[in-house]
Amino acid sequence: MTLKGKHSTRRSADDDLYATEDNATIAVGFPERESAARQAYALVHDELMLDGNSRQNLATFCQTWEDPEAHLLMDECIDKNMVDKDEYPQTAEIEARCVRMLADLWHSPAKAEGIGCSTTGSSEAAMLGGLAMKRRWEAARKAAGKPTDRPNLITGPVQVCWHKFTRYWDVEHREIPMDEGRLLMTPEEVLARCDENTIGVVPTLGVTFTGQYEPVKAVAEALDTYQAETGLDIPIHVDGASGAFLAPFCAPELEWDFRLPRVRSINSSGHKFGLAPLGVGWVLWREAKDLPEDLVFWVNYLGGNMRDIALNFSRPAGQVVCQYYNFLRLGREGYEKVHSACYETAQFLAREIAKLGPFEILYDGRMDGGIPALCWQIKEGTDPGYSLYDVADRLRMRGWQVPAYSLPANLQQQVVQRILVRHGVSRDLAALLVTDMKKVLQHFAAHPVHTSMSPQEATGFHH
Numbered sequence: 001m002t003l004k005g006k007h008s009t010r011r012s013a014d015d016d017l018y019a020t021e022d023n024a025t026i027a028v029g030f031p032e033r034e035s036a037a038r039q040a041y042a043l044v045h046d047e048l049m050l051d052g053n054s055r056q057n058l059a060t061f062c063q064t065w066e067d068p069e070a071h072l073l074m075d076e077c078i079d080k081n082m083v084d085k086d087e088y089p090q091t092a093e094i095e096a097r098c099v100r101m102l103a104d105l106w107h108s109p110a111k112a113e114g115i116g117c118s119t120t121g122s123s124e125a126a127m128l129g130g131l132a133m134k135r136r137w138e139a140a141r142k143a144a145g146k147p148t149d150r151p152n153l154i155t156g157p158v159q160v161c162w163h164k165f166t167r168y169w170d171v172e173h174r175e176i177p178m179d180e181g182r183l184l185m186t187p188e189e190v191l192a193r194c195d196e197n198t199i200g201v202v203p204t205l206g207v208t209f210t211g212q213y214e215p216v217k218a219v220a221e222a223l224d225t226y227q228a229e230t231g232l233d234i235p236i237h238v239d240g241a242s243g244a245f246l247a248p249f250c251a252p253e254l255e256w257d258f259r260l261p262r263v264r265s266i267n268s269s270g271h272k273f274g275l276a277p278l279g280v281g282w283v284l285w286r287e288a289k290d291l292p293e294d295l296v297f298w299v300n301y302l303g304g305n306m307r308d309i310a311l312n313f314s315r316p317a318g319q320v321v322c323q324y325y326n327f328l329r330l331g332r333e334g335y336e337k338v339h340s341a342c343y344e345t346a347q348f349l350a351r352e353i354a355k356l357g358p359f360e361i362l363y364d365g366r367m368d369g370g371i372p373a374l375c376w377q378i379k380e381g382t383d384p385g386y387s388l389y390d391v392a393d394r395l396r397m398r399g400w401q402v403p404a405y406s407l408p409a410n411l412q413q414q415v416v417q418r419i420l421v422r423h424g425v426s427r428d429l430a431a432l433l434v435t436d437m438k439k440v441l442q443h444f445a446a447h448p449v450h451t452s453m454s455p456q457e458a459t460g461f462h463h
């Protein structure tokens with residue numbers, strides 16, 4: 001007698017989870033019947049085992065470890081909608097406090113007020129920062145009786161959110177490509193692309209591909225000179241997705257924020273080095289005049305009036321509440337400790353990986369140079385008998401996710417591998433990863449993946 005025939009009518013809370021019909025099917029169409037909660041939970045829970053282990057995901061910039069208290073707060077906020085400021089005025093107040101704290105951290109002249117808001121992440125924040133630049137430029141052009149049909153934005157090699165911004169909002173993207181020996185934007189490359197239709201320049205503090213900081217101050221100074229010569233006042237928006245939560249604590253002397261008058265807005269991801277759970281970003285403007293009024297919806301809460309600037313409507317509040325928890329819990333002192341430990345681990349990994357022999361470190365996790373990350377390539381002109389993609393595949397056997405990828409234009413032929421060190425990537429785990437990398441290289445020494453390659457293939461091999 002089959003399971004179905006004999007037992008399916010006799011379902012009870014005592015049934016074994018794995019010996020019933022409910023656990024034998026994969027849902028395709030919309031389910032007809034109810035399931036017991038514990039049964040459905042077991043199905044979903046078990047399937048999630050097939051995902052990678054997030055703590056071993058060294059590709060992500062996002063948080064994979066949280067204090068137990070943050071888990072409690074997330075649970076307590078499961079029913080709170082960030083958009084309902086009138087219904088949840090204290091949560092709205094907590095968001096406003098976070099904005100003011102960030103205004104202080106990033107040296108805003110409007111710190112008592114704090115002009116900005118939370119978002120779902122840096123992508124939404126970048127859209128809002130970009131839109132404000134576009135609107136300001138349009139207003140100035142209209143006031144001067146000039147056309148507004150050909151806006152452009154200048155960036156270095158950026159994260160995809162800026163490709164989305166320029167495409168969704170019809171802005172020409174003047175992206176400075178990487179070149180031999182230059183992986184970042186430079187003032188010269190920026191100036192070569194500026195004209196009267198430039199709505200802004202976006203340097204990245206922590207370039208996605210390598211982790212390095214772009215030279216915000218040098219670019220701002222070059223734009224000051226450009227303004228003196230041409231009269232064109234081109235603003236800077238800093239994409240500080242990672243760096244805006246790192247530099248204030250670990251490289252406080254680095255001037256990249258509202259200390260530079262040309263920096264009019266900044267975005268950052270609370271869920272990256274802001275240490276909040278996934279789903280929160282921030283965008284701040286220097287002063288009220290930098291945020292065009294037509295992007296703002298004013299909402300009342302608890303008798304007050306608050307700016308609502310967002311692309312989303314409903315949004316979970318737990319992440320914002322946990323961001324505030326982290327600010328209180330850690331303060332400047334705690335953030336500096338947590339992030340410094342990450343930088344030290346990144347530098348340890350860079351030293352150890354350099355010692356392995358076949359690799360050349362491109363960025364080693366220097367505190368004032370970028371984020372706690374490292375990236376490397378196979379030594380130029382050499383062919384160890386395997387590619388970085390092979391190394392990534394082999395490390396995956398131990399659960400480590402260490403991405404290998406080709407750089408963007410004009411260095412598409414150059415393949416690199418990168419590790420992000422976040423809160424919770426301990427020195428112990430890092431040492432175990434180095435041991436596993438040694439084993440990977442021993443394996444490839446005994447079993448090379450390929451035997452002959454041109455030097456170009458050796459550094460730019462694609463699966």
Ligand SMILES: Cc1ncc(COP(=O)(O)O)c(C=O)c1O
Nearest residue numbers: 061121122123159161208241269
């Ligand atoms: C430089 C940079 N900007 C923007 C983003 C997008 O951030 P989010 O995932 O918070 O939307 C990222 C994500 O990695 C990034 O590295």
